Amino acid sequence: MRLVKLASVTKKITIAAVGAFLLVFLPMHMGLNLCIIRDDGGEWYRNVCHFMGTNWIVKIFELVLLACCLLHIVVGVLLTIENYMARPVRYQVPSRTKTHFGSKYMIWTGGLVFCFLVLHFINFYFVKYDLVEGVYTVKTEKLQMHIQDRAMDLQKSFDEGKIGQEELSEKMMGLQMEYLSFFQLMQTGQPAEKLSRDGQELVNLDRKSLEAFVGKDFKDYEPDFYTMCNNLFKDRTYSLIYILALIVLGIHLFHAVNSIFQTFGLNHRKYNGAIEMFAVIYAILIPVGFAVVPFYVMFVR
Amino acid sequence: MNLTLKIWRQENAKAKGRFETYKLENISPDCSFLEMLDILNEQLVNKLAHPVCFDNDCREGICGMCGLYINGRPHGPDDGVTTCQLHMRRFKDGDTIVIEPWRAKPFPIIKDLVVDRSAFDKIIQEGGYISVTTGGVPDGNAIPIPKKNADEAMDSAACIGCGACVAACKNASAMLFVSAKVSQLTLLPQGKPEAAKRVQAMVAKMDELGFGNCTNTYACEAECPKSIKRSNIARMNREFICAKVCSEE
Ligand code: SF4
Ligand code: FES
Numbered sequence: 001m002r003l004v005k006l007a008s009v010t011k012k013i014t015i016a017a018v019g020a021f022l023l024v025f026l027p028m029h030m031g032l033n034l035c036i037i038r039d040d041g042g043e044w045y046r047n048v049c050h051f052m053g054t055n056w057i058v059k060i061f062e063l064v065l066l067a068c069c070l071l072h073i074v075v076g077v078l079l080t081i082e083n084y085m086a087r088p089v090r091y092q093v094p095s096r097t098k099t100h101f102g103s104k105y106m107i108w109t110g111g112l113v114f115c116f117l118v119l120h121f122i123n124f125y126f127v128k129y130d131l132v133e134g135v136y137t138v139k140t141e142k143l144q145m146h147i148q149d150r151a152m153d154l155q156k157s158f159d160e161g162k163i164g165q166e167e168l169s170e171k172m173m174g175l176q177m178e179y180l181s182f183f184q185l186m187q188t189g190q191p192a193e194k195l196s197r198d199g200q201e202l203v204n205l206d207r208k209s210l211e212a213f214v215g216k217d218f219k220d221y222e223p224d225f226y227t228m229c230n231n232l233f234k235d236r237t238y239s240l241i242y243i244l245a246l247i248v249l250g251i252h253l254f255h256a257v258n259s260i261f262q263t264f265g266l267n268h269r270k271y272n273g274a275i276e277m278f279a280v281i282y283a284i285l286i287p288v289g290f291a292v293v294p295f296y297v298m299f300v301r
Numbered sequence: 302m303n304l305t306l307k308i309w310r311q312e313n314a315k316a317k318g319r320f321e322t323y324k325l326e327n328i329s330p331d332c333s334f335l336e337m338l339d340i341l342n343e344q345l346v347n348k349l350a351h352p353v354c355f356d357n358d359c360r361e362g363i364c365g366m367c368g369l370y371i372n373g374r375p376h377g378p379d380d381g382v383t384t385c386q387l388h389m390r391r392f393k394d395g396d397t398i399v400i401e402p403w404r405a406k407p408f409p410i411i412k413d414l415v416v417d418r419s420a421f422d423k424i425i426q427e428g429g430y431i432s433v434t435t436g437g438v439p440d441g442n443a444i445p446i447p448k449k450n451a452d453e454a455m456d457s458a459a460c461i462g463c464g465a466c467v468a469a470c471k472n473a474s475a476m477l478f479v480s481a482k483v484s485q486l487t488l489l490p491q492g493k494p495e496a497a498k499r500v501q502a503m504v505a506k507m508d509e510l511g512f513g514n515c516t517n518t519y520a521c522e523a524e525c526p527k528s529i530k531r532s533n534i535a536r537m538n539r540e541f542i543c544a545k546v547c548s549e550e
Contacts, residue, residue: 007504008474008514009541079514083472086406086513092307092320093399095520096373097469103518104471259517265539267532 003078015075016263018068019256023282025065026253030289037296042226046137049225053128073114080107102255109252116245123232127223133207135231137224140201147179233297242294246287254283302328302389305397306341308353314409314417320399330390334377335360335367337389354413360385362526365461368468369414370401375465375524383463383526403464405473406511420510421462421478427506428499429482431491450488457485459527466521466529472513477521479507480537481529487540497548500540 004011032052035044052058102109127134151172158168204224233239257279261267266275304325311318325344328337335357342352358364367384371377377387392398402410407420458481466477483500486492492499515534522531544550 007501007541008476008508008512009504009538010545011514012516012538013542079472079516083474083513083516086473086511087404088406089404091370091373091401091404092309093370093373093401095469095471096378097375097520097523099471099518099520099523103516106516255517262517262531262535263538265535265537265542267535267539269532 003082011075011079012263015072015079016260018072018075020260021068022065022072023253023257023260026286027289030286033290033293036226036229036293037300045226045229046224050222053222069117073110076107076110100255100258102251103259106252106255109248112248113245113252116241116248119241124225124228127225127228134223134225135227136205136207136210136221137202138205138210138221140203142221143182143203147175147182151175229293230297230301233294236298239294239298243291246291250283250287253286254279257282302330302392302394302396304328304337304392304395307397307399308414309401310353310413311402311410313412318410328389330388332389333360333385334369334371334387334389335385354411354415356415357385362386363461365463365526368403368416368418368463368465370403370468372399375403375468376463376526380523381526381528383461383465386526403468405464405467405513407473407475408464408467416464418462418464420512421464421475423510424475424479424503424506425482427502428495429486429503431486431495444490446489454485454488457481457488457529457533460485460525460529461527463526465524465526467512469520469524470513470515471518471520472516474515474521475507475510475512476515476534476537477525477529477531479503480533483537483540484533487536496540497544498550500537500544501548501550504537504541 032048035048038044126132154171157163261275306323307320309318310321345352356366358366362383369384376384378391379387402414403416408416411417460481467473467475487496519531
């Protein structure tokens with residue numbers, strides 16, 4: 001039974017090709033993550049996040065990546081349903097055939113990785129697009145300018161006669177209070193963390209204090225993933241979930257790497273050993289590389 | 302040996318099947334598995350009951366008719382043999398043996414343990430042959446064939462079309478069977494001219510008949526009585542990609 005009128009081999013190639021792209025992406029992501037363990041107060045990591053968050057090539061890459069993930073999932077689910085329908089009556093005795101490790105559970109390991117991805121998106125990716133609250137970094141200069149701009153706007157409205165004297169002084173007072181608390185913040189560094197990048201002063205704020213200073217329409221900030229990462233991984237439960245997800249991912253990857261070669265017909269007596277070896281190394285190295293971060297944050301930092 | 306058999310009984314394709322339990326006593330360990338079923342059937346006939354229907358023909362591992370799913374494995378617990386080559390010494394006295402027919406949508410049950418495997422024939426009809434033209438007999442040595450190719454083609458040709466690969470596969474995929482047939486012909490010069498057309502047609506037929514999609518679990522390879530290798534599937538994938546990309550057919 002076919003849900004989509006494409007040859008089975010075509011579907012297989014699609015899921016493999018997209019998977020191959022994801023396999024290229026993983027080491028990159030891992031490399032970026034590893035910047036966090038450099039003891040520089042997060043300078044590298046923040047720069048990397050800044051680059052990833054602002055570069056337009058990265059943005060395009062991101063879109064392609066999302067599309068690939070989606071396609072991978074859709075085709076995977078489709079294949080699973082079709083395959084289930086190919087055997088309407090199941091066997092009474094469960095199969096005792098020895099099979100390739102992990103190969104039987106691809107949809108399950110994939111499903112678990114997907115669940116983890118949802119969590120991961122909520123924790124990080126959605127923060128980037130301001131859908132979920134995180135910790136935000138703002139240039140202090142920008143903050144200052146923003147407050148001044150708002151004061152000038154008020155003055156202008158008054159000059160044009162849009163607001164009365166009373167409203168003006170009331171709002172100006174509010175702004176002054178904001179400025180004062182901002183100034184205080186700059187002096188004490190409380191409750192926010194002060195940083196510097198490229199010789200500029202930056203400050204870390206949560207959403208509430210950010211909005212208190214600059215209002216809801218202020219867009220000149222970026223999430224501070226360094227602080228967020230550290231906070232998250234200090235939580236043992238979260239780290240445990242993260243590490244478990246990585247183990248599941250490793251199982252998924254082991255079969256994935258092997259499968260890609262088989263699906264593209266890259267099977268050759270001379271290289272099969274090397275391919276198997278590569279699959280093992282890849283499936284171990286990637287999860288271990290990612291797991292370094294929670295371990296480092298929990299036990300070293 | 303004393304055995305308990307749980308066997309799938311089903312009147313016909315439409316009927317609802319069920320498991321029946323039978324007790325067998327004094328079975329010699331030297332009995333073959335099918336002989337053991339013969340003994341059971343004799344006893345059933347003597348009791349005026351319907352014998353258990355099961356497919357078989359050559360009883361020496363050649364024809365591929367004797368497909369039975371025994372205790373969770375096609376052709377039983379031995380590797381690289383058909384059911385007819387399986388002997389009762391592989392089981393222990395007092396064992397319970399569960400016997401099921403091949404389960405796959407394209408293999409409908411005819412009766413009891415007998416399934417209709419003509420789906421395989423339909424795939425072969427789509428291109429599992431070479432179109433022979435008439436003419437003089439060519440000189441035997443006119444077309445050089447590398448020994449390795451000849452050997453590999455021979456290995457692939459060992460497939461007896463038993464369907465154990467489909468039965469074993471969690472997806473009921475026929476990739477090992479089809480790829481063995483594709484490989485056997487593609488590896489030799491006689492099969493080359495029609496290679497691109499063949500692989501596309503056979504894959505299309507396989508899909509149309511309702512076999513599942515291969516997910517590289519290699520249960521087929523593990524259960525194939527003729528040890529057909531998964532490299533055949535890789536070769537077929539390669540042929541398929543080449544055909545789709547390069548061929549105009
Ligand atoms: S490939 Fe092996 S298991 Fe499949 S039909 Fe041929 S002989 Fe039987
Ligand atoms: S009866 Fe012919 S292979 Fe078993």
